[in-house]
Amino acid sequence: MNALADESVFSQIAHWNQAQELRAPRTKDIFNKNLEEALDIRRSQHSLITLRKRRDHIDFSSNDFLSLSSSGQLREAFLEELGRHPDFSLGSTGSRLLDGNHDYFEALEDEIAAFHGAERALIVNSGFEGNSAIFSAIPRPGDVVVFDELVHASVHEGMARCSAMVRQSFRHNCVDSLRDTLEMVHESQPLVQRGQRTVLIAVESVYSMEGDFCPLAELVEAAQEVFPKRNFQFIVDEAHTTGVVGEKGVGLVSSLGLQKEIAIRLHTFSKALGASGVRNMLINHARPITFTTAASFPTLAAVKSVYGLLASGKTEPSRLRLYDLIRLFYKEITGNPAYEEVRDEGIISIPMADDWESQTYLTHIVAVLTEPRHNYFLSLHLQLLRFWVFPVDPPAVPKGTSRVRVVFHANATEQQVIDLAEAIIEWAKEMLEIKQSGKEGTLPTAAQQVYKITSVTPRFDQFQ
Numbered sequence: 194m195n196a197l198a199d200e201s202v203f204s205q206i207a208h209w210n211q212a213q214e215l216r217a218p219r220t221k222d223i224f225n226k227n228l229e230e231a232l233d234i235r236r237s238q239h240s241l242i243t244l245r246k247r248r249d250h251i252d253f254s255s256n257d258f259l260s261l262s263s264s265g266q267l268r269e270a271f272l273e274e275l276g277r278h279p280d281f282s283l284g285s286t287g288s289r290l291l292d293g294n295h296d297y298f299e300a301l302e303d304e305i306a307a308f309h310g311a312e313r314a315l316i317v318n319s320g321f322e323g324n325s326a327i328f329s330a331i332p333r334p335g336d337v338v339v340f341d342e343l344v345h346a347s348v349h350e351g352m353a354r355c356s357a358m359v360r361q362s363f364r365h366n367c368v369d370s371l372r373d374t375l376e377m378v379h380e381s382q383p384l385v386q387r388g389q390r391t392v393l394i395a396v397e398s399v400y401s402m403e404g405d406f407c408p409l410a411e412l413v414e415a416a417q418e419v420f421p422k423r424n425f426q427f428i429v430d431e432a433h434t435t436g437v438v439g440e441k442g443v444g445l446v447s448s449l450g451l452q453k454e455i456a457i458r459l460h461t462f463s464k465a466l467g468a469s470g471v472r473n474m475l476i477n478h479a480r481p482i483t484f485t486t487a488a489s490f491p492t493l494a495a496v497k498s499v500y501g502l503l504a505s506g507k508t509e510p511s512r513l514r515l516y517d518l519i520r521l522f523y524k525e526i527t528g529n530p531a532y533e534e535v536r537d538e539g540i541i542s543i544p545m546a547d548d549w550e551s552q553t554y555l556t557h558i559v560a561v562l563t564e565p566r567h568n569y570f571l572s573l574h575l576q577l578l579r580f581w582v583f584p585v586d587p588p589a590v591p592k593g594t595s596r597v598r599v600v601f602h603a604n605a606t607e608q609q610v611i612d613l614a615e616a617i618i619e620w621a622k623e624m625l626e627i628k629q630s631g632k633e634g635t636l637p638t639a640a641q642q643v644y645k646i647t648s649v650t651p652r653f654d655q656f657q
């Protein structure tokens with residue numbers, strides 16, 4: 194495959210590379226110098242983040258899993274919905290607690306709750322605010338929060354402000370680790386042991402950076418064993434399953450029939466949350482809900498349009514196609530004659546790929562792990578081929594697990610998926626050649642191309 198990108202892709206990458214040049218030494222005023230010094234820490238590792246404009250690229254990165262935005266399907270439904278309410282007002286004019294509430298809001302919440310088989314729903318402005326609200330307001334003094342070590346930053350944001358003094362992580366997706374953690378909580382917390390306080394267990398149905406499912410039914414079973422008085426509750430973040438997992442995209446909890454076992458679910462197509470005591474608690478005590486202006490009518494109309502599409506089954510062809518494309522990717526990459534060698538030599542690792550055929554569920558998020566910092570080289574290689582993907586590093590992921598995060602979309606073509614798999618292997622083969630030649634200071638071709646046109650060339654040892 195020929196690494197030839199159009200000018201705009203190339204210049205954006207070059208702009209990012211140029212931005213890695215240290216600034217503090219040439220900044221005079223103290224206010225800006227201090228800021229630049231903090232940013233230079235990132236620049237010195239060649240990892241300063243810059244904003245890039247979305248161009249005519251092949252999307253293997255965005256959250257538009259069903260391609261509802263890019264296909265225009267959602268826009269069409271949204272415009273129809275607006276047409277049914279020609280007198281809508283643009284601003285919501287106040288917090289939900291003051292002027293921001295109305296019939297349309299509540300009817301939509303009922304619709305969302307019914308779709309997901311939940312008792313009640315509450316719409317908040319974003320998933321981040323949703324988790325912040327849940328985890329700051331729901332845990333009561335004496336309650337304990339137990340969370341998977343890889344839960345989203347927004348859960349930590351909420352927990353940092355919550356009343357639960359004990360907050361304990363368990364190993365990612367490990368049922369035994371959850372059981373051990375719960376037993377430890379049971380032993381050490383007399384109020385919990387007597388059934389007078391609750392243990393809240395936070396998990397995601399699909400983890401945003403790993404792309405793996407949580408073994409929800411087994412986790413619930415383990416909690417039931419340790420707490421026969423049932424003073425535990427699960428809070429499940431369905432950000433990455435809404436619309437794509439289960440029939441019509443109802444999410445993991447509903448597709449497993451576990452609705453009754455789960456206290457709260459967070460869905461981020463709509464940013465909707467379920468259950469009634471919970472709803473009142475959030476309305477009364479969650480600062481991210483109290484102190485912000487409610488969603489405007491156009492936002493609600495967009496949410497309603499999405500749910501209309503999901504409930505009508507119109508998104509099913511896209512959902513099913515998405516899974517066909519993911520299977521095609523795994524088939525192509527694991528079937529490539531060089532795959533096993535580059536994997537065994539540690540050039541790439543795709544944890545979900547090795548037994549993909551025996552997995553009950555596959556997800557649209559694929560982590561391609563590399564040596565630390567080599568994920569930048571792989572991203573450059575793919576971006577120059579116009580595949581839009583991004584490198585992800587600690588602290589967003591655990592130390593030693595730098596990766597390129599690949600996200601599949603329903604409107605990708607089969608050929609694009611085949612080309613992507615081939616491009617990843619092509620890069621891995623080049624890295625293997627560099628490794629085997631003993632010339633470990635050699636940059637791979639795509640990185641050379643980018644660094645050639647800017648003045649900032651990192652030393653290779655920055656990438657070890």
Ligand SMILES: Cc1ncc(COP(=O)(O)O)c(C=O)c1O
Pocket residue numbers: 319320321322324345347397401430432433461464
């Ligand atoms: C697992 C998870 N929860 C919550 C969020 C926050 O959702 P939103 O983008 O709606 O704020 C995200 C998005 O990054 C996520 O990946």
